[in-house]
Amino acid sequence: MGRYALGLIGGLLSTHADGDYAIAYNNCASADLPAPLGKMPQYSFTLSNKPWRLRTALTHFGGPHMDASFSGVALYHSTGHLLPRFRHVRTVFTLHDLIPMLLPQYHRPLNRIFLHQMFPRFLHRADAIIAVSENTKNDAVALLGINPESITVIPEGISPSFRPVANEKHLAAVRAAYGLPETFILCVSTIEPRKNHTTLLRAFEMLHPLHPRVALVLAGERGWLYRGFLDELQNSPVRHHVRLLGKVPETDLPTLLSAATIFAFPSLYEGFGLPPLEAMACGTPVVCSNSSSLPEVVGDAVILCEPGNASAWEKEITLLLRHEDMRRQLAARGRSRAAAYTWDSAARATRSVYERTLAL
Numbered sequence: 001m002g003r004y005a006l007g008l009i010g011g012l013l014s015t016h017a018d019g020d021y022a023i024a025y026n027n028c029a030s031a032d033l034p035a036p037l038g039k040m041p042q043y044s045f046t047l048s049n050k051p052w053r054l055r056t057a058l059t060h061f062g063g064p065h066m067d068a069s070f071s072g073v074a075l076y077h078s079t080g081h082l083l084p085r086f087r088h089v090r091t092v093f094t095l096h097d098l099i100p101m102l103l104p105q106y107h108r109p110l111n112r113i114f115l116h117q118m119f120p121r122f123l124h125r126a127d128a129i130i131a132v133s134e135n136t137k138n139d140a141v142a143l144l145g146i147n148p149e150s151i152t153v154i155p156e157g158i159s160p161s162f163r164p165v166a167n168e169k170h171l172a173a174v175r176a177a178y179g180l181p182e183t184f185i186l187c188v189s190t191i192e193p194r195k196n197h198t199t200l201l202r203a204f205e206m207l208h209p210l211h212p213r214v215a216l217v218l219a220g221e222r223g224w225l226y227r228g229f230l231d232e233l234q235n236s237p238v239r240h241h242v243r244l245l246g247k248v249p250e251t252d253l254p255t256l257l258s259a260a261t262i263f264a265f266p267s268l269y270e271g272f273g274l275p276p277l278e279a280m281a282c283g284t285p286v287v288c289s290n291s292s293s294l295p296e297v298v299g300d301a302v303i304l305c306e307p308g309n310a311s312a313w314e315k316e317i318t319l320l321l322r323h324e325d326m327r328r329q330l331a332a333r334g335r336s337r338a339a340a341y342t343w344d345s346a347a348r349a350t351r352s353v354y355e356r357t358l359a360l
Helices: 002-015 051-060 107-127 132-146 168-178 195-211 227-234 253-259 274-281 294-298 310-322 325-337 343-358
Strands: 023-025 040-044 075-078 090-095 128-131 151-153 184-188 214-217 242-246 260-265 285-290 302-306
Touching: 002 343, 023 132, 051 107, 075 343, 090 107, 090 132, 090 294, 090 343, 107 132, 128 132, 128 343, 132 302, 151 302, 168 253, 184 195, 184 274, 195 227, 253 274, 260 274, 260 310, 274 285, 274 294, 285 294, 285 310, 294 302, 294 310, 302 310, 310 325
Parallel strands: 023 040, 075 090, 090 128, 128 151, 184 214, 184 260, 214 242, 260 285, 285 302
Antiparallel strands: none
16 A cells, blocks of 8 residues: 555646645654655654554544644545544545455454454545545445445556566566576465465466476565465475565566566455556566456456466466467557556546545
8 A cells, every 4th residue: 555655646746746745654763755755744653553553543432633643734645544533634535445344364353353443434434535446436335335426436556667678688687686487477466365376376286297497486575374375385296486586676576577478366356456457567468366356457458267266277377378479469458458547647536536525
């Protein structure tokens, strides 16, 4: 969600440079603000994440309102699933997903309890809600009874840095830096049960005997409840052909995505689904889960598979490995589809929500 805030702020400053914007953040002693955030007016707080969440929650249970901490603010936009209660400040809440309520077994207990209690309060209290997909809007209406008229769907954008990298020296350099072969299947996501790496591992086990020089590359930091997958990987017959890269720097991602032969994204549930779009923007053919918001976001520019059907994933990935013309066609469709998602477009739509909310 930090990438969402950074992309949106960049779009707001680009499309409405004279806007009166400020940023708010906690844990300020250790915060490292990227440009352009560091040059903006700031409301900073020393509380670390858990005390800050508790402070925010208490405003909904009789604790002091937050107006005094945000002097001069007319509208507060929550981009990270935390909304303080105010008396005289209008509020906008971006809902990224309701996954803690839909798939509670894949979240830590304390996080699950907190969000089960607070999501309904945040959403019913907000003056306006932005959902990042129609699927997420529908979840809010169905699960929490939110008035659909109060929700505006504004898709996320893609950073302009995500574009095809064709320079062979740069591609060779990123392969060398991460120890990657010429042909590899890439997945970029946090390692956690919802991301469903197990299905991708099973598919790779099936296809590897016929494609022994292909590697499976998993880029992303360890999230939570990841031990089960790591144990499965340790016991897998293809474990020596799977690369765990950890968190890859943003500066390396476009080149890594461009170097990949295929991008695979088997997630069980997403509120939006930025990683496959970023791969599409880089000209990499994508095989993607057909669950939740993903078909809405990627359209017909990818190959869709049931997230739990490893045989289907093996079949489609093998087909792409064998047919370069199919990869080229998917890559072209993907670039065209991804071009529609920009932060400038998201910012203009968000600015309209601000203006309507302030006019209430």
